[in-house]
Amino acid sequence: MGRRRRLVDPAAEAGAGALPKVIAALSRSLPAGPSPEIFRRAKFDRPEAAPALWQLLFRLLSPRSADGASASLALEAQVCLVKSALRSQGYPRLVLAQLPEDGSRGSRELLLALSWLLARGPLPEQLLAQAHVQLGDEIPVCECEALASPGPRVPHVEAEGPVDIRCVQWLMGRLRFRWRCLIASQQEQCTLLSKIHLYTRGCHSDQRLGHLSVAETEMLRDPEGGQQLLRRLERENTGLEAALEWRRGELVFWRWMDTVLGACPPEAPAAATQPTFLPRIAERGLGRLELAARELRALQEELCEATGRRRAAWEARVGGQGRGPQWSSARQALQKAVEQELAALRWAWEQDRGPARPHGPHRLVRCEDEAPGGQHLRAAEVIQALRSQEACLEAALRRLQGQCRQELARLAGALPGLIWILPPRC
Amino acid sequence: MSIVTVQLGQCGNQIGFEVFDTLFSDSHSSQGLCSKRENEAYRASCKERFFNEEENGVPIARAVLVDMEPKVINQTLSKAAQSGRWKYGQHAYFCQKQGSGNNWAYGYSVHGPRHEESIMNLIQKEVEKCDSLSGFFIIMSMAGGTGSGIGAFVTQNLQDQYAHSLKMNQIIWPYGTGEVIVQNYNSILTLSHLYRSSDALLVHENDAVHKICAKLMNIKQISFSDINQVLAHQLGSVFQPVYCAEGSFHYRRNPLEGFKDPALYTSWLHPIHALNVWKTQRAFSKYEKSASLVSNSQFLVKPLDMIVGKAWNMFASKAYLHQYTKFGIEEEDFLDSFTLLEQVVASYYNL
Numbered sequence: 001m002g003r004r005r006r007l008v009d010p011a012a013e014a015g016a017g018a019l020p021k022v023i024a025a026l027s028r029s030l031p032a033g034p035s036p037e038i039f040r041r042a043k044f045d046r047p048e049a050a051p052a053l054w055q056l057l058f059r060l061l062s063p064r065s066a067d068g069a070s071a072s073l074a075l076e077a078q079v080c081l082v083k084s085a086l087r088s089q090g091y092p093r094l095v096l097a098q099l100p101e102d103g104s105r106g107s108r109e110l111l112l113a114l115s116w117l118l119a120r121g122p123l124p125e126q127l128l129a130q131a132h133v134q135l136g137d138e139i140p141v142c143e144c145e146a147l148a149s150p151g152p153r154v155p156h157v158e159a160e161g162p163v164d165i166r167c168v169q170w171l172m173g174r175l176r177f178r179w180r181c182l183i184a185s186q187q188e189q190c191t192l193l194s195k196i197h198l199y200t201r202g203c204h205s206d207q208r209l210g211h212l213s214v215a216e217t218e219m220l221r222d223p224e225g226g227q228q229l230l231r232r233l234e235r236e237n238t239g240l241e242a243a244l245e246w247r248r249g250e251l252v253f254w255r256w257m258d259t260v261l262g263a264c265p266p267e268a269p270a271a272a273t274q275p276t277f278l279p280r281i282a283e284r285g286l287g288r289l290e291l292a293a294r295e296l297r298a299l300q301e302e303l304c305e306a307t308g309r310r311r312a313a314w315e316a317r318v319g320g321q322g323r324g325p326q327w328s329s330a331r332q333a334l335q336k337a338v339e340q341e342l343a344a345l346r347w348a349w350e351q352d353r354g355p356a357r358p359h360g361p362h363r364l365v366r367c368e369d370e371a372p373g374g375q376h377l378r379a380a381e382v383i384q385a386l387r388s389q390e391a392c393l394e395a396a397l398r399r400l401q402g403q404c405r406q407e408l409a410r411l412a413g414a415l416p417g418l419i420w421i422l423p424p425r426c
Numbered sequence: 427m428s429i430v431t432v433q434l435g436q437c438g439n440q441i442g443f444e445v446f447d448t449l450f451s452d453s454h455s456s457q458g459l460c461s462k463r464e465n466e467a468y469r470a471s472c473k474e475r476f477f478n479e480e481e482n483g484v485p486i487a488r489a490v491l492v493d494m495e496p497k498v499i500n501q502t503l504s505k506a507a508q509s510g511r512w513k514y515g516q517h518a519y520f521c522q523k524q525g526s527g528n529n530w531a532y533g534y535s536v537h538g539p540r541h542e543e544s545i546m547n548l549i550q551k552e553v554e555k556c557d558s559l560s561g562f563f564i565i566m567s568m569a570g571g572t573g574s575g576i577g578a579f580v581t582q583n584l585q586d587q588y589a590h591s592l593k594m595n596q597i598i599w600p601y602g603t604g605e606v607i608v609q610n611y612n613s614i615l616t617l618s619h620l621y622r623s624s625d626a627l628l629v630h631e632n633d634a635v636h637k638i639c640a641k642l643m644n645i646k647q648i649s650f651s652d653i654n655q656v657l658a659h660q661l662g663s664v665f666q667p668v669y670c671a672e673g674s675f676h677y678r679r680n681p682l683e684g685f686k687d688p689a690l691y692t693s694w695l696h697p698i699h700a701l702n703v704w705k706t707q708r709a710f711s712k713y714e715k716s717a718s719l720v721s722n723s724q725f726l727v728k729p730l731d732m733i734v735g736k737a738w739n740m741f742a743s744k745a746y747l748h749q750y751t752k753f754g755i756e757e758e759d760f761l762d763s764f765t766l767l768e769q770v771v772a773s774y775y776n777l
Contacts (some may be wrong), residue, residue: 166777177625183590184427188558 019256022249028242029124031131032059042107043260049107054079057110060117060127061085075103086113108260115257124243131239133232136363137193137213141382197366209365344392347385427560429475429665430552431489432580435573436498437598438565439491440650443502444658445565445665446487449476450512452662471667477512478555485512488556490548491519492580494526494537494572518552520545526571530612531753533575534619545576546583553588561592561625568616569600569609578619585623595624596661599631599729608746610737615755617730618763621770628664629726630657663718727774734767 020036027033034052041049058078062085073081079101086096096113099106117123193214200212212220219226362377412418433442453472460468477485487506491514493499499521507513520541526533553559562584566577577595584593597616600609620627635656639648643656740746741760751757 177592180590180592184558184560187590188427191557 018249018252022246022252025242025245025249026118026124026253029128029239029246030056030060031127032056038107039111042111043256043263045106045108045263047105047107050105050110051075051103053107053110053114054082054103057082057086057113057117060114060123076101079103091116108264111257111260112264115254115260124239124246128236128239128243131236133229133236134361134363135213135215136209136365137215138361139364140361141377142359193364194366197364201366211366213363340388340391343385343388347389347392427475427558428488428556429560429563430549430556431476431487432549432562432564433489433491433502434564434566434577434580435493435570436495437567437570438573438577438596439493439498439502441596441598441654441657442489442491442565443505444654445661446476446489446506446512447509448655448658448662449665450485452666454511468667474557475560475665475667478515484510486515486518487512488552489514489518490545490552492521492545492572492576493519494522494524494533494576496521496523515552518548520548526575528569528571528606528608528612529749529753530571530575530578530608530615531750531755533571533573533577534579534615535575535754537572538576538579542579542583545580546587549580549584559588559591561594562588563594563596564624565596566616567598567600568613569598569604569606570612573598574612574616578616578623581620582623592625593623594626594628595620596628596630598657599629599633601632601636602729602732604632608740608749610733610740611746611750611760613733614737614763614767615759617770618766621766628661628720630660631729660718664720724774724777727771730767731771734764734771738764 023036023039027035032055034049034056038049038052042053054075055078058073058081061082079099083097083099091113093109093112095109096106099109196214196217197211200217201210203212204210204216215229219229431442431445433439449472453469473479473485476488478488480486491499491502499519503514503519522537522541526537549562564577564581564584566573568574581593581595584591597620600606600613606612617627632653635653636648638656639645639652643652645652741764747757747760750760
């Protein structure tokens with residue numbers, strides 16, 4: 001683990017009270033932050049400090065969406081999750097993995113793990129951004145959030161004995177039903193949002209927004225709800241102030257962490273030779289990459305040649321055709337299909353490009369005029385992009401279903417005397 | 427969450443009227459043995475679900491009426507308007523003059539495509555009036571030509587146009603000794619088509635309801651009006667707003683406990699998943715206590731098997747087939763229907 005550079009900062013050396021203050025600020029900016037006393041005991045590896053630190057790490061590492069459910073997880077389960085999460089992020093010290101599962105020991109090691117997480121990135125700020133109070137009607141414009149947080153972990157259960165296919169069919173039907181109910185309620189939500197935006201036109205003090213959001217309307221309608229919102233905003237404010245205070249004094253913390261690291265016994269020599277858990281491309285892998293790049297370039301040239309030949313042949317065959325009224329509608333349909341495919345392809349390629357693409361949640365604002373703002377995103381564009389993506393996925397699904405059906409027919413054909421009747425609804 | 431009802435054919439329209447009437451009467455009946463606030467919540471929920479509020483206060487049913495002859499629609503519209511308590515939309519109906527001749531093929535292949543745009547436009551108008559659409563409720567009979575043929579066609583269209591909405595079809599199962607000769611053809615064609623495009627089929631057998639009228643209610647001369655009222659009563663109790671089961675049961679001897687017996691269910695589904703209980707404080711339609719049971723069971727296997735068998739016998743001797751083939755329903759379509767329904771019967775036998 002790297003050691004922070006020693007900066008002799010006169011402001012940071014101001015008095016013995018600075019350290020507890022900084023740690024308290026850190027705690028306030030994190031969810032479930034323990035008291036400075038816990039930190040102090042952890043430096044001396046006192047066992048009573050361990051549970052609080054396990055729980056803090058659990059809150060920091062568990063998926064955001066599972067807050068309510070995960071709070072009730074037993075300490076052993078939290079310990080397990082923390083260990084595996086740290087391992088998958090590449091935490092290098094093996095001592096952590098060897099700590100007992102009941103969460104009774106290891107407070108100093110946990111303190112080191114916490115500071116490792118803090119050193120990797122702006123953790124308090126990230127957590128605050130995630131818990132940010134939204135006043136507007138936010139909707140996502142991309143799939144990233146849905147794909148990144150897969151929800152609470154479902155325990156993997158092995159089926160006892162053969163599973164009755166009828167049960168599976170029933171479950172599929174139930175799932176389909178639930179999906180439709182979800183879509184229906186989403187549509188209802190959209191209708192209601194539209195109504196609220198329409199009815200509250202001209203009510204917002206901010207001219208650019210023009211109308212109220214649901215949260216703002218609720219605040220006016222129900223004073224108790226307004227009080228709750230106010231309290232949430234105050235809590236967020238407190239968190240932000242704590243994060244600022246933490247940043248101002250964090251050098252004090254790091255200097256203290258150096259002493260904590262110093263207090264640790266040296267790691268066993270065998271541990272040092274263990275490979276780290278970070279993935280590394282092996283030496284020979286680099287050679288393979290070169291080969292792959294060459295092959296790709298050759299393939300691209302071949303493709304260009306092939307398409308060139310095909311196009312020339314087609315043009316020669318079609319010749320003067322392609323004009324006249326009966327062609328225009330066919331051509332229009334073709335153009336539309338090609339445009340759709342192109343848009344979908346572009347969408348697929350641009351998946352990995354950075355912030356150029358619309359990303360994350362956006363505030364929904366109903367606007368009459370065509371205000372072209374740099375940050376503004378037109379709903380029509382987003383819908384268009386999503387539609388072409390949908391068309392792509394549907395085409396892929398149909399292709400796969402066709403392949404599946406062919407395979408099944410082949411298997412059925414191999415058995416003599418078997419008549420294959422496909423299920424009516426595909 | 428609102429439901430748009432589509433009433434098709436003579437049967438569908440007559441029953442539809444009774445259903446709306448029952449729902450309205452129930453939601454406006456006095457207090458219903460619960461608190462005033464509870465009652466108002468119930469009424470508001472029912473109203474939002476089935477009716478649209480107009481300026482002058484008379485609720486308008488969220489319904490589209492379709493029939494190929496004008497008589498029943500006119501009767502239905504005027505009955506509702508006369509009551510003064512609720513009514514149908516002024517332009518929420520579509521009718522023609524010629525009828526379907528009890529021919530599924532005529533309803534499906536001729537009337538359907540010909541009037542597709544008009545009918546779907548009417549439905550679209552109703553959908554737009556809803557803040558949030560729960561789904562569609564389609565009332566039709568199986569044995570005739572309009573309800574069955576156009577019903578199948580419309581359900582298919584709804585599947586295409588509103589793929590995410592739920593569709594439930596209320597099917598009237600004809601009398602075993604019914605008067606329409608080709609009712610079995612119409613039935614199998616309807617069922618096989620609905621299987622593909624509907625989400626749920628709620629079945630009422632004329633024979634069963636007839637028995638209720640005769641034995642339980644002791645009605646001497648049973649008319650369709652009696653039957654429709656019993657039907658509407660059952661449907662009403664299923665559709666009225668309820669809460670999901672939560673909290674413990676208040677009464678010790680709860681008859682619903684008996685439903686948790688695993689012997690009632692298939693081996694591959696635990697009773698906890700198969701049984702859903704919904705309760706409400708508010709009593710339905712002046713009853714002190716009532717319960718409705720909706721089940722997906724093997725009850726219909728025998729009747730279905732019988733209809734398929736009879737239809738097959740007719741088909742094997744090619745009786746009346748030309749009535750269908752001349753409107754575009756080929757023998758292939760019949761065979762597909764038979765195959766599908768045999769599959770359904772087999773799955774139910776093998777539960």
